[in-house]
Amino acid sequence: MIEFHLDGRSGVAPYMQLIHQVRHALRLGLLREGDQLPTVKDVAAGLAINPNTVLKAYRELEYEGLAAARPGIGTFVTGTLDGGSLAAHGPLRADLRRWMAKARRAGLDDESIEALFLSTFRSASEENIA
Amino acid sequence: MTAVIETEGLGKRYRKLWALADCTLSIPAGHVVGLVGPNGAGKTTLLSLATGMLAPTTGTIRVLGGRPAAGPAQLARVGYLAQEAPVYAGLSVADHLRLGAHLNPGWDAALARRRIDQLDLDPGRRAGKLSGGQSAQLALTLALGKRPELLILDEPVASLDPLARREFLQDLMETVAEQQVSVVLSSHLISDLERVCDYVIVLVDSRVRVAGPADELLAAHHLLSGPRRDMATLPDGLEVISASHTDRQSTLLVRSGGPVLDPAWAVSEVGLEDLVLAYMKQAAGRGHRQRHLEVQK
Numbered sequence: 001m002i003e004f005h006l007d008g009r010s011g012v013a014p015y016m017q018l019i020h021q022v023r024h025a026l027r028l029g030l031l032r033e034g035d036q037l038p039t040v041k042d043v044a045a046g047l048a049i050n051p052n053t054v055l056k057a058y059r060e061l062e063y064e065g066l067a068a069a070r071p072g073i074g075t076f077v078t079g080t081l082d083g084g085s086l087a088a089h090g091p092l093r094a095d096l097r098r099w100m101a102k103a104r105r106a107g108l109d110d111e112s113i114e115a116l117f118l119s120t121f122r123s124a125s126e127e128n129i130a
Numbered sequence: 131m132t133a134v135i136e137t138e139g140l141g142k143r144y145r146k147l148w149a150l151a152d153c154t155l156s157i158p159a160g161h162v163v164g165l166v167g168p169n170g171a172g173k174t175t176l177l178s179l180a181t182g183m184l185a186p187t188t189g190t191i192r193v194l195g196g197r198p199a200a201g202p203a204q205l206a207r208v209g210y211l212a213q214e215a216p217v218y219a220g221l222s223v224a225d226h227l228r229l230g231a232h233l234n235p236g237w238d239a240a241l242a243r244r245r246i247d248q249l250d251l252d253p254g255r256r257a258g259k260l261s262g263g264q265s266a267q268l269a270l271t272l273a274l275g276k277r278p279e280l281l282i283l284d285e286p287v288a289s290l291d292p293l294a295r296r297e298f299l300q301d302l303m304e305t306v307a308e309q310q311v312s313v314v315l316s317s318h319l320i321s322d323l324e325r326v327c328d329y330v331i332v333l334v335d336s337r338v339r340v341a342g343p344a345d346e347l348l349a350a351h352h353l354l355s356g357p358r359r360d361m362a363t364l365p366d367g368l369e370v371i372s373a374s375h376t377d378r379q380s381t382l383l384v385r386s387g388g389p390v391l392d393p394a395w396a397v398s399e400v401g402l403e404d405l406v407l408a409y410m411k412q413a414a415g416r417g418h419r420q421r422h423l424e425v426q427k
Contacts, residue, residue, distance in 0.1 A: 048303050049303060
């Protein structure tokens with residue numbers, strides 16, 4: 001069982017934070033198929049959040065095929081996200097490290113590197129959508 | 131489903147002062163509604179009208195389809211927790227539960243006892259000796275014990291310390307998850323809103339500025355920033371809620387039916403807190419302008 005937490009200052013909607021945490025746990029193998037997610041009541045009471053927010057997050061996970069509700073029992077993980085891509089992480093990480101070293105040599109500090117990465121990432125994603 | 135609170139042209143005037151004016155709302159059931167606004171905006175007036183403790187000057191209000199406080203049946207359906215969560219200082223915790231049982235036909239004694247146990251309140255202790263958080267929890271227990279369909283809470287956590295506030299809201303959310311109860315709570319603390327409320331009403335200067343399901347409101351509002359720009363050149367369909375400018379840059383919070391496509395703007399999502407603040411600021415700005423005009427006359 002995982003435990004959720006909320007960052008009130010992140011600006012990310014609470015239901016999205018819950019979804020991110022489930023997806024993150026799935027990526028890292030902390031959650032596996034068949035695991036039960038915390039009940040709506042427990043999450044609502046634990047975090048002092050609206051139960052509808054939890055329901056919304058769980059519905060979204062169901063829609064993505066990552067979870068399924070069993071009426072009267074709870075919501076269970078039905079999918080995985082490591083998708084066999086875990087093996088590819090190593091080489092990709094090495095590429096990124098090389099790129100970061102290059103950026104440092106060019107005089108970029110941490111914040112500049114992060115800003116450059118994020119803005120490139122965003123514009124590339126937008127191009128994909130368009 | 132019937133609306134939990136439905137008002138039309140609702141207003142309340144004290145002598146010359148309108149505490150609430152021209153209020154038309156339809157709040158669907160099954161929500162936790164946050165009624166937000168600065169002190170003196172009219173929040174307590176609206177809640178007092180909903181509980182039937184005040185009679186409207188203009189317009190109509192229906193609560194769960196009935197007239198507020200129309201009779202015992204209507205009273206039993208609505209739980210109300212007044213500001214500062216009043217309890218009887220001289221009575222013990224157990225006395226409060228007995229009182230609740232005698233005064234409420236649908237009293238759920240098991241639920242009330244379970245809550246007192248969970249809260250670790252000594253039944254023999256006098257309410258006047260409880261901490262702020264404990265007496266708020268006792269008052270909430272009384273309101274929940276009558277098993278209302280609608281729970282109205284006026285500034286329930288304003289006077290509590292952060293820990294007691296969190297515990298109170300945790301209990302409230304657990305109750306909402308367990309029971310079919312709609313909640314309307316007023317607050318001038320908007321930081322808890324995003325967690326707790328899924329429907330928001332912003333009330334400023336006795337008027338409703340915006341109301342709706344939180345996710346719909348968030349989807350319809352955007353934060354734009356870009357090169358400084360004359361507001362007159364904005365495309366139609368964008369309603370500017372708040373704007374600030376430097377000599378180079380403009381930052382706007384806008385309401386728009388669709389996505390904002392102009393590439394000159396960097397568009398980002400708005401949090402509930404920013405959204406509420408923008409409406410409060412907008413209303414305050416209008417107030418200043420009006421006052422200014424009066425001075426000029």
